[in-house]
Structures are given as C-alpha cells and as structure tokens.
Amino acid sequence: MAQISLEKVIKRYGAVQTIHGVDLEIQDGEFVAFVGPSGCGKSTMLRMIAGLEEITGGQLRIGNVVVNDVEPKGRDVAMVFQDYALYPHMTVGQNIGFGLKMRGESSSIIAEKVAEAARILQLEELLDRRPGQLSGGQRQRVAMGRAIVRKPKVFLFDEPLSNLDAKLRVEMRTQIKRLHRMLRTTTIYVTHDQVEAMTLADRVVVLRKGEIIQHGRPLELYERPNCRFVAEFIGSPQMNILPGRVVSSDRGAAIEFDGGTIVLARLDAPVGAIVDIGLRPEHLHPCAAAEADFAVDVDVLEELGSDTLAVCFLGGRELTVRIAAEESRGLSGKLPLRFDRKHLHIFDASTGRRLEAA
Structure with missing residues (x-):
C-alpha cells in the first residue's frame, strides 16, 4: 500500500x-x-x-x-x-x-x-x-x-x-x-x-x-x-479578466464593465463591490451585433489550423477569443461577442476569491 x-x-x-x-x-x-x-x-x-x-x-x-x-x-x-x-x-x-x-x-x-x-x-x-x-x-x-x-x-x-x-x-x-x-x-x-x-x-x-x-x-x-x-x-490560453462593478437591477444584481452590463439573478456581493469577470477564450462567441453582450476591436489573428486565436482589445484591455478557423477568415475591425452565462466566473477584486452567481 x-x-x-x-x-x-x-x-x-x-x-x-x-x-x-x-x-x-x-x-x-x-x-x-x-x-x-x-x-x-x-x-x-x-x-x-x-x-x-x-x-x-x-x-x-x-x-x-x-x-x-x-x-x-x-x-x-x-x-x-x-x-x-x-x-x-x-x-x-x-x-x-x-x-x-x-x-x-x-x-x-x-x-x-x-x-x-x-x-x-x-x-x-x-x-x-x-x-x-x-x-x-x-x-x-x-x-x-x-x-x-x-x-x-x-x-x-x-x-x-x-x-x-x-x-x-x-x-x-x-x-x-x-x-x-x-x-x-x-x-x-x-x-x-x-x-x-x-x-x-x-x-x-x-x-x-x-x-x-x-x-x-x-x-x-x-x-x-x-x-x-x-x-x-489553469487553462491555455489564459482566462480573460475584465474589471467590473456591482450595481442594482430590477431583476436581481448586475455588473457594469467597460463595454456592457451583465444581469444576474443572484450574486454573492453587495452593490458597489468591485469584481473581476472571468471569461475563457472558448466561451466567447462571434455573433450578430443585435445579439452581442459587447464588441471588441480585433488586433491580431493567430491561426492554429483547426481554430484561430483572435487577440482583441476592449477599451485598453487585451482579450483572447478562440474562434473556429472557418469563422475567422477576413476577420477585422469590430467584432460583436456574446458569452456563455453558465461559464461566467466572478471574483472579488480585493481578495481574488470566487463569488457565487446565478
């Protein structure tokens, strides 16, 4: 043994x-x-x-x-x-x-x-x-x-x-x-x-x-x-982190960040709390502008064969998006994105600990 x-x-x-x-x-x-x-x-x-x-x-x-x-x-x-x-x-x-x-x-x-x-x-x-x-x-x-x-x-x-x-x-x-x-x-x-x-x-x-x-x-x-x-x-490419602030919402809680607002039914943080929003590159998806949670500026495309890493900017912050190769051809300028709510990660900005959300 x-x-x-x-x-x-x-x-x-x-x-x-x-x-x-x-x-x-x-x-x-x-x-x-x-x-x-x-x-x-x-x-x-x-x-x-x-x-x-x-x-x-x-x-x-x-x-x-x-x-x-x-x-x-x-x-x-x-x-x-x-x-x-x-x-x-x-x-x-x-x-x-x-x-x-x-x-x-x-x-x-x-x-x-x-x-x-x-x-x-x-x-x-x-x-x-x-x-x-x-x-x-x-x-x-x-x-x-x-x-x-x-x-x-x-x-x-x-x-x-x-x-x-x-x-x-x-x-x-x-x-x-x-x-x-x-x-x-x-x-x-x-x-x-x-x-x-x-x-x-x-x-x-x-x-x-x-x-x-x-x-x-x-x-x-x-x-x-x-x-x-x-x-x-853990994870490669590294998780994207966006700073945000908790605000009140008629549907529960919401987080404002540079480029948009995330509305949640529940969040384990008070109004006014500063948080970090975590989004993995594969959980960000190109979409029509009307369906987007926010839009980014495409900077560099790294073609890997089966998929492409799009290095983008939201304001002055860099984000990486993993996109299927066929969706990345000719990609440039503004890129509207939506994200999977079920894969959203929220952390307390001061302690780094995970905050429970729904």
Whole structure:
C-alpha cells in the first residue's frame, strides 16, 4: 500500500519558511501533479517526500509508516529528474540495472527486470547503446526504466520533460500516461506546465508561496476555480479578466464593465463591490451585433489550423477569443461577442476569491 499523507508539513531554511503547514492525502495508485509558478514550493515538497530535504515540522507518512527520519533508500520511492542523471560510460541496459546491482541482486534477476522495463518503454533495440548516442526522449525513457525496475511504492517526477522540445514533450506525456495505466504505481509529478498537469494527472494540486490554493480533478479546477489565481493559472490560453462593478437591477444584481452590463439573478456581493469577470477564450462567441453582450476591436489573428486565436482589445484591455478557423477568415475591425452565462466566473477584486452567481 502506498498512500501518502502530509499533515501540517512545514519547511524552513533558517528563519525563512517556504512550506506553510501543508495537509494533503494521496491515495494508493493515484497520479497527482503539483503545479504552480517558480518558487511556489512544489519541488521542495517532492524532495521532502523523497527524503532529499528534511521536514522542519509536521508529519509525512508513506503507507502507514511515518518517514520523517527515514533515509531516502528506506522509503521505497524512485525519482526521475529533469536532467536524466545517466552514467555516460554505461550502456542503456547497465544504466537501467545499476540500482539493482547496487542492491546485490543476481545477474539473472537484473537481466530479467531490465528486459521487462525495456519492453514496456520500447527500449529493446537500444540496450547496448550509451546515453550520448540517444535522443532526449530516449534518455528520459532510460531514466524512467531505471525507476521501473525497482518496482517502488511511489514514483516521483521532477519536471522530467522540461528539457525536451514541444513534439517530444507530447510523445513523452503519452508514454508516462500509458506507463501509469499499466503499473498503477502511486505517482507525484512536479511541473510548471499546467497542460502537462491537466493531461496526465488524476488530481492537480495548485501551490502558491508554499501553500495549497486548490486541488481537485483537472476539469474541476478548470470549470470551478476557487480564486482568480487558479483561474488564470489553469487553462491555455489564459482566462480573460475584465474589471467590473456591482450595481442594482430590477431583476436581481448586475455588473457594469467597460463595454456592457451583465444581469444576474443572484450574486454573492453587495452593490458597489468591485469584481473581476472571468471569461475563457472558448466561451466567447462571434455573433450578430443585435445579439452581442459587447464588441471588441480585433488586433491580431493567430491561426492554429483547426481554430484561430483572435487577440482583441476592449477599451485598453487585451482579450483572447478562440474562434473556429472557418469563422475567422477576413476577420477585422469590430467584432460583436456574446458569452456563455453558465461559464461566467466572478471574483472579488480585493481578495481574488470566487463569488457565487446565478
């Protein structure tokens, strides 16, 4: 069993506290991604779980065992780093089996486990090559193979794809997803790339300044972010934010913004409150002027093939609109837009917290 439990976990470097009482439960076999901006503490959390950083306060359990004072080799975890950390003078097969050799496994057991890992990762034809003869994606698969042969309780990935080009990152995401489906090993994956987190993880944990801001299934975070920070961090292109002000309405509440008014049946904010309106690019739709909620000025079209990103301006504020390719041809000047009420996000401008609306 490889359930991981963090209870009030704290990390300090001298007088500076970087992790602030984190509570988190990771279930056996779950794939969890830690995301957040640089310096948010995601790699520090991973290294504490691995035993590479001491825990200043709180408790860490792997299975039912408290491992705060357990050495890394006693935690039964395997870590895959972004720089691969392969031995250049060894072959692929020797790199994969090196950890087993250090544990004193027999040559026959090592050969069997290396062959199994090579089959899973499609490395059979590369076992006699050295790392310098491999592509970045192949080297990363070798690093993963070295972790697989140990059959650990937990896999830890520290930004493993950040050194790869865009095409290889997509291919390796598929490999990692397939690997987890096959092995069902508890996995924690650290990345600054929210697309990686969304596509790979069962659950995404968003961190900021050493605290968990929100965690949940990828679509849950995408559709119901609990604050503006999560709303802007999750989703690509980034959510559009428009400043607004709550006013009274004979039908309930309304928000005035530069370019229009949104009428709502209910809003958890008083009249006069300053709010931020969140609209994702795919939830803004070109329409006839008579049906529009507001109109924007088209500035730049970024053609992506299946669709087009229209970078527009509303007053002095930039907005992005995702449009089907066939609708974007010849688009210029004023663009009337309507938005999906059911996909509207409203945040308190001062605290950033989500406001409930209907």
